[in-house]
Amino acid sequence: MSAESAPFVPSPSLLDHIRPQALSLPESGIVEVMNYGRGREGLIPLWAGEGDLPTPSFISEAATRSLAAGETFYTWQRGIPELRAAIAGYMHRLYGVTEDPERYYVTGSGMQSIQIALQLTLSAGEEILIPSPSWPNAAAAAEVIGARPVYVPFAFDEARGFWLDLDRLESAVTPRTRVIFINSPANPTGFVAPLDTLRGVLDIARRHGLWIVADEIYGRFFFEEGGSGLAPSFHDIMEPEDRILFVQTFSKNWAMTGWRLGWIEAHPALGPVLENLIQYSTSGVAAFMQRAGVAALERGESFVAHQIERARRGRDIVAAGLSTSNRVRFASPPGAFYMFFGVDGEADMRALALKLVDEANIGLAPGTAFGPGGENYIRMCFARGEAQISEATARLVGWLKR
């Protein structure tokens, strides 16, 4: 053994030596446009899934008080007891879920909840079914594992908008399939699965022994007239032993996108495994952040109602505006807070998004960022105040008519 250095031979590229799955990950097509347009004077940013309201001060102040009190040490990996209890109470009030804190594990974002749910269920070489177009990060998280996302195209017609064809879903099942990822209400399509569709998905999962990862983070952004205000949920139909993992986030309801705070809901038998997966990824979430989560759940209802009402008005403004253009194809979405529309005469949606930054001073997300079936669409987030949404819609429609 020699202590002398071997001669150093620079590699042609460090990139040749990284793991193929990491190298082949797609750059987020949303982040690309955000990085392109960030900081432009007067630009109205509707590219990301977030609104224009900062986190309400009663939430931020709960974090501030905790910080000032010195809650800066390691804490429970699974989440502080107060937050797990608050989540259990919230989910019980909303969906009638048995009020058991052991069902809930706090994570560092909805994204991390997805990562952990997939680490729990998917190995390299296996497959996950994802209705598409879809938010790209679930597929990418599967790819990081070495698993393969299998896209199941949504059906579309102008009467129903986007809908999920269960025959098409089931015919995509192979012996390597382990997971069905269901996001409803959906980003970017605005698709909301009717109860019958959820029941059909659950049947398929039971028949083939698959897991369901249920992303119902937009469950309260459901614009049906006269309903409960809640989109149909797997909670409405599942049995306790069904293999369903729910991924959740504080981002949307409480305007906490920048916080990175979420949770996983699962059968309590899975608790020790979930705690390990948290331990070996980020080892938990700051206690002072979790105090903010408690405040959001316990005192946030009127703010959430305000957010939902703004989104509903935003949707109606955008829909009214787009219908004045004869170049736009769209259906008004029943849920979530995105308009996902096509533009006649524009073949390249990534190029269109960059042009709209430069020429209309609005930031939209190209449908190319949302996987197969998204290529001919562009996404506009309408979770903002009336004035901004009206202005952005006017800029868009004006640009389309040029």
Add this chain to the structure above:
Amino acid sequence: MSAESAPFVPSPSLLDHIRPQALSLPESGIVEVMNYGRGREGLIPLWAGEGDLPTPSFISEAATRSLAAGETFYTWQRGIPELRAAIAGYMHRLYGVTEDPERYYVTGSGMQSIQIALQLTLSAGEEILIPSPSWPNAAAAAEVIGARPVYVPFAFDEARGFWLDLDRLESAVTPRTRVIFINSPANPTGFVAPLDTLRGVLDIARRHGLWIVADEIYGRFFFEEGGSGLAPSFHDIMEPEDRILFVQTFSKNWAMTGWRLGWIEAHPALGPVLENLIQYSTSGVAAFMQRAGVAALERGESFVAHQIERARRGRDIVAAGLSTSNRVRFASPPGAFYMFFGVDGEADMRALALKLVDEANIGLAPGTAFGPGGENYIRMCFARGEAQISEATARLVGWLKR
């Protein structure tokens, strides 16, 4: 396709259906003891790698100001420019690293830095070499990927303490090896790799085309008399194109364990891949947390010096105390802030840790938590004030003499 539910057959156990790698993950042996003893009246907790000082208020207040200013939106996945510049300045001052913010990617903990470094370099079925005993989480993060940790036992003698035998390291290389994980100064052993050892590791990595993941988070906790105060680092010997990823954290230097804030340092060519891996795991870190990181780096030097001095005194107190017991085997560690010692007559270190909670009211971490070679040791963190360390040492020595 039927909308009726298939008959529900409860599975014997949900656990039968999760991914084998997730199911076989070890429970953290540290967390087990912490969960056992948390909240005991008067217990002195020396189980975790953290001190007793809360985060300094000038750091917390930077976060508070940012929160109050409404910095609660999505931000740069890679980290805000101000923090990346502050890290670049800090690493330049400390190690003379080229002052380039593009080398640094902000993460949600040192743990997440490790996870991402391994996702970049390791696939299922491949191997990572880990000198052992070691902090267990790097091995577990490899297992989550489906890769295999290969432990290389540290050598030990009372004169040198723990040391790394390079022949033993190299003979563990197989065609499946991709990464060498080097933690120096090391948790739990206190091992500090001399420059010659680092050079030898780098030679092995170059010869076999391996990555090094360098965990130098305790680099400033180095107790050599009259030196620079910095432990030897791969920064001292590497060439720019060497395949080395550095994982870092704010936890130890700035008493920010509970925050979950860290960074990865890598060749800028790897930037886009790192940004993707962040995007698809937690999608970045709260901007207000990052403001605290800027304050720590720019105004934290006298606090860091205070922490290091306390640790040095803590080490000397524990060493003096343990040397009065004829049941204890130990060498005073040159770095990090743990005493890792054996106790004659105690065969089961997990049982010993639980007994010490119950009978001596101190919390230690069993060596069984640190992989092969740790079974006959127990770990005591000494990063605390003199009074507590003296009291804890007295309790321990008193219990040993009973």
